Amino acid sequence: MGKKVKKEADSPPKDVFDPLSIETKNAATAVLMLKSPEHDILAKACEAIHRFADKGDENKVALTELGALDSLTKLISHEDKLVRRNAVMALAVMSAHGEVKRLLKKMDIIASVIDRLAPEEEVVIHEFASLCLSFLSSEPTVKVQIFNDDGLEPLIALLSSPDPDVKKNSLETIYNLVQDFYSRAVISELKGIPPMLELLKTEFPVIQQLALKTLATITSDVENRVALRECQGLDRLIEILGSQELSDLHVDTLLVVSNCLEDEEVMALIQQTGALDKLLHFARTSSQMEIQRNAVRAILRAAHNNENKKMLHEHNVEQVLITLLGVDHNEVREVTCLAITVMCDNVASKAAFGQCDAIRPLVKLLQSDSGAVKEAAGLALSSLTTSKSNACAVFEEGVEPLIRLLADDRDAIIAHSAAILTNMSSQNALRGSIRAQGIMSALVEPLQSPNTLVQSKAALAVAAFACDSEARLEFHAAGGVEPLVKLLSSNHHEVRRHACWAVFVCASDRECSADLCRLGALEILQEINLSPCRKSQFSESALQKLFEGNLSIKYSMTGSLTLNDIIVDGFYDPGKEKSGNRVPSLEELSKMKVTSQQTVIMINGKLPEVEPPELAPAEEKLTDPRGRSPAVPSRNTADKNSSKNKGKGKKEDKAKEEVKITDDNGVETKPWLPPSDPAFCGLVSHVMELMLPLNNTRERVVLLARLVADAMGGPVERDVLHEFFWELHFSELKAELRSNVIPIGRIKKGVFCHRALLFKALADRLGINCTLNKGEFSRAWNVVMLIEETPKMSLVAYIVDLMHSPGRLMKAGSPEAIRYQTL
Structure with a gap:
């Protein structure tokens, strides 16, 4: 047998690239890898970019400058789950930076991110896709995009996710969205209330607080309040308020309750369950300022309904509010004053405030260092003093501070002070004493205010106090006639109406009437009465009153004197004058x-x-x-009259002596007769x-x-x-x-x-x-x-x-x- 030869291994095909392990320490390389066609490289590059971006804002900016966003926004929709997941994670972390958000707003990516909220996606993708939306939804234009791309529905669905981070991110996005009314309006339709109420049971306080803040926002709409009530949400809210262990949630819970109390059904419900007494006790005894403030806000919201006012009165809300006036915090005092103002629409409550001595602390608050508190206290007193007994109580506390406030630098304080004084003037005994303290001269400056509320209240006060002849003389001497005439030309209906009323009252004095005519009041009133829009009973009455005191002008302009018009010395007929033209003196x-x-x-x-020595x-x-x-009285008659009015005659003579008329050169001249x-x-x-x-x-x-x-x-x-x-x-x-x-x-x-x-x-x-x-x-x-x-x-x-x-x-x-x- 021949010697065996070892068989050589098969060599790889020539067209196949051998595997290459890449290790880089450069972010630019990782960004370049985002353009790779290989899924594994894409996944690893996205993961590396996510870790790098998560280290700090400088890295996020660096990646943005390298162009990472263009690739990442495409990869979040990649077919490979791992690539898609890692790309979403990287994009979400980067979107926390303001510059990144600014660039992403210009990219059409919202629909792609919302698609990642689909149920079939992984929980991790849900977490980071919702995180990305929570960052971006702080921008107004992005909120509109999320709403238009139907992003609310999947976000609400994710509130039931088993992952707490998904819940938190989704809820945070929803909270941003519902700041706009159009998003709030669809929450109840999308069944968003029940999952939010379920989140109140979570063990994570941050989610509970965020859920309460969101509920506080959406319950400003009546449909959402109804949905909350139908889901027994009030029971859960009352449970939270009754639990000392959940005291950290009380502030936000009260915000939700305050919205709900605006509805009669809710108010009746919490009254039947005894929760209303708990709420009032809560407001009175809590030592936390925010809790007290929100509790009073709840009362304030409830009191806007007349039936709710009756319920609150039955539960002695007046005593609670008076107690809160003594809290050493301006925000609590301000809201309490506003609540008192609203409750004053109920006659029984207005009387109860007076009986419980609410006047003294409110008058004291008029001297507060806080302008907002002074305004609120003035508003409350203006409502309370429509009652005779309350007006007397304010008078007993002192009128001088109120008159001083007519020169305050805040328009609302001036207006409220004028309103309080006007209410007090309805009583003759008080009116005389107030006038003696200089009210008429103090009203001249408010009449010249550019603020229409101040003008209106000041003119009304003039009308109220000028019913006394002494007050009219003082007002005339203080130069109040000219600014009053200017208010007749106001385009503000209430200002013009009150000015007409004041002119009507002031025209009872002959000197005031003559001055009003000299300054053009007659012409202005005639013009007003020619306008069907501006004409009123007040303008017609003011014109007739001025005519009564100036029959010469009336006869010249109207060509008629009635049975009741009595011609006296000084009357003259200057001939027919056109309406609106001034009649010379x-x-x-x-x-x-x-x-x-x-x-x-x-x-x-x-x-x-001086009679002539001889009669012609x-x-x-x-x-x-x-x-x-x-025509000349007898000596005996003159003597009798002089003896009766001896003191008065001396005063008049003295007054005549003091009157001096000078010409342009300062030379004293005799008055024209x-x-x-x-x-x-x-x-x-x-x-x-x-x-x-x-x-x-x-x-x-x-x-x-x-x-x-x-x-x-x-x-x-x-x-x-x-x-x-x-x-x-x-x-x-x-x-x-x-x-x-x-x-x-x-x-x-x-x-x-x-x-x-x-x-x-x-x-x-x-x-x-x-x-x-x-x-x-x-x-x-x-x-x-x-x-x-x-x-x-x-x-x-x-x-x-x-x-x-x-x-x-x-x-x-x-x-x-x-x-x-x-x-």
Whole structure:
């Protein structure tokens, strides 16, 4: 046999690469390996990158700069489970860095990450995919993407995962998502409440707290509160509050309960189970600030429902809140004050707060260093002081601090202080004392605030306190009229309404009324009343009130005075003025250049202070039988009046002496006085003397009409009216007086408008009620109301003829009356 030769081993095929073990210490190499087609290399590279990224933020940034994200975002969907798992782990760890998150937002990866939450995936993939989403979901745009890609449903499913890390990461992502209302709205539909309640039973506190925070957020929606109640979630929450071992969860549990208590059904449920008493006891006795704050918030949320207010009152919630006012923590005090404010909507609770002495600590809180506490305390007191007894209690604590707060630097505090003072003003005894402490001058600055709430409350306070004449004078002297007029032009409805009310009240004072008109209040109110949107009963009443105090302006703008409008000295007729235009004052008109177009008729029944030494012949016949003018009081009468008002007279004289008027150069000048009208004074005396024997109103009207006609040129037939040259007479008077203003007593030739004005001025002095109405082409007429002796006694309106047949009475609306009124 021949020698055996050993058979050589088969050599590998030439086209097969021999296995190569690679070991690298360079991250760049690992990133390059992510592009390998081999699953084993990909898995190992992803694992190495995960470990490297987990060591620190610098490594995450380095990997990002090397381009690892592009490959990893593709590999999380790889067909190989190991590659997919390791890629998800690496991407999740890297996404914790802010720069990585910024880049990932621009990559369309959310759908791929959500796919990794599928039930068939490994628990590890669930853990890191949910971790990645928890990091990314803090970005608003990513939250929208997760929602649009239906990511909520698989996240809720993972709340039941056996792995606590998966639960935590999924819950954290859900918590971020439900900060937006559209995500909260679908939680109940996706059955998300039951698994969250189950998480409250876990042994991991971090998951319990996160579950409570999420529940606190989603129960702001009523559908989720209903779902929580149907799942008996309240029972679990009450159990937690009753367990001292779970005290670390009490703060967050109270947040959920506070949301739920807004519903009547929940409130009734916890009342029946005795949990409400536990909650109130919890709020009163807890020593933890956060627990107290959240307990009061729960009460506050519950109190927004009227039925809940009744339940809370039955459980003496007022005493609990008063106790919490004494807690030495500003947040607790602030929320407690807000709860008191809401509870004050219940009348019984408002009374209980007063009986339990809540006023004193609240007034004390007005001096707090915390602006938020001061605001809340002021708001609570503004609600409490709508009760008479509570307002008195605040008054007893002192008004001066409240008045000082009108100059505070926080708008809400100013507004609340003004509201409290306004509430107190409803009682006469308190109003006078408050006014004496300078309330009117203190309100001037708030009226000028740019804040509409402050403007509104300040204007309302002015209206409340200016019902006293002394208060109006003080307000006027403090310069409050001008800022009040400016508020009439406000675009804010409540500001404008309260300003109108204040103008209505202030216009009762003659000086205030004149100043309001001078500053343009009439024009503004007329403009407001022309607008259907801005017009209100307040603006209409304010306008009428200003007209009442300024009949000259009313007659000029409206061409009409009513039965109740009484002409007094100082009245003038400047002619018809368009609505919205300012009517000049009598002083301004008297200083204008004399023109043929402008004629102003003035009423002045006051004799000059220094009487002339001798009476003119024409004036002698106007004296009474005792040889003196009836317009001048007798010495005995004057002495009696002076003795009665001796002290008052001295004050008035002193006030007059102190009034000094200076011109632009500082030179003292005498105040302007309207020109005297002795002829009118004499006519008044003469008419009164003739009227004295007459008791019948009709006879008095007829006689007065004849006397007026005689004083102004006598009867004038309609056909020859054009020959009654009254215009020439007026031109002569203006030239003589060197003024456009003509005292009515100087007119010897007058037509309809002049005679009707004289008739009204005299009738008002005689107590004869009549109107004054102006028409076109110098027409004017008076309407008197006379009793007709018909089967039923009734008042009939008559127009008085002063021109053609003086004393003739024409029924209003009759053809002859219409002819008298028109050309």
